[in-house]
Amino acid sequence: MFTGIVEELGTVAAVEDQGDAIRLTIRAATVLEDAALGDSIAVNGCCLTVAARDEDTWTADVMQETLDKTSLRGVQPGDTVNLERAVTAATRLGGHIVQGHVDGVGEVLRRTPSEHWEVVEVSLPADLARYLVDKGSITVDGVSLTVVEAGAASFTVSLIPETLARTTLGSRQVGDRVNLETDVIAKHVEKLLAGHLPAATPSTTEEA
Structure with missing residues (x-):
């Protein structure tokens, strides 16, 4: 489990194509301070x-399911990536509850700069729209953000200078793909309420 507060920008050092998987090696510093084999890093x-790990790099195996469902497919040596270690019982929950399980991939549609912040619009897979609300939480490329405006096919977030400087969101361009994770609490509430809500009425009826 994570909080969506990026600890550092890492650099992809190597990508080994294994056919139905890749072996991804990332150069980092902060997340390696106490990293051990088997630990989770977003x-x-x-x-x-x-x-695997050494003094300044660590390696992870990325399976086909992850390549199919996230923007890690196509990652190249030299790319920068957002890194965050898993939370501990003593960690401040500075963002929101993030599982590190990507729900879908969006695309940067528009960037509108201002003097002290920048509004970014991101496309949204249709099946995820119901989990977003204005001023609710969304994770974009591992960054915990507040939704400014939630639409049926896209949403906007407002990025402060700190976020622009310390995460990959500062350099994402229109057309770039980003990983999205919606609020897990919303998904659990939906499932718990499903059995208590009336079934949807078909929009059409079959003719006799």
Whole structure:
């Protein structure tokens, strides 16, 4: 589990293509201070497991399911990535509860700069729209953000200078793909309430 507060920007050092998986090596510093084999580190919001490490790099195996469902497909050496270690019982929950399980991939549609912040619009897969509300939480590439405006096909977030400087969101361009994770609490509430809500009425009826 994570909080969506990025600890550092890492650099992809190597990508080994294994056919139905990749072996991803990332150069980092802060997240390696206490990293051990088997530990979890979020990479652009994807929870990955430390499979090997040395003084300044760590390696994770990225399976086909992750490549199919996230923007890690196509990552190249030299790319920068957002990194966050898993929370501990003593960690401040500075963002919101983030699982590191990507729900879908969006695309940066528009960037509107201002003097002290920047509004970014991101496309949203249709099946995720119901989990977003104005002023609710969304994770974009592992960054915990507040939704400014939630629409049926996109949403906007407002990025402060700190977020622009310390995460990959400062350099994402229109057309870039980003990983999205919606609020897990909303998903659990939906499932718990499903059995107590009336079934949807079909929009059409079959003719006799």
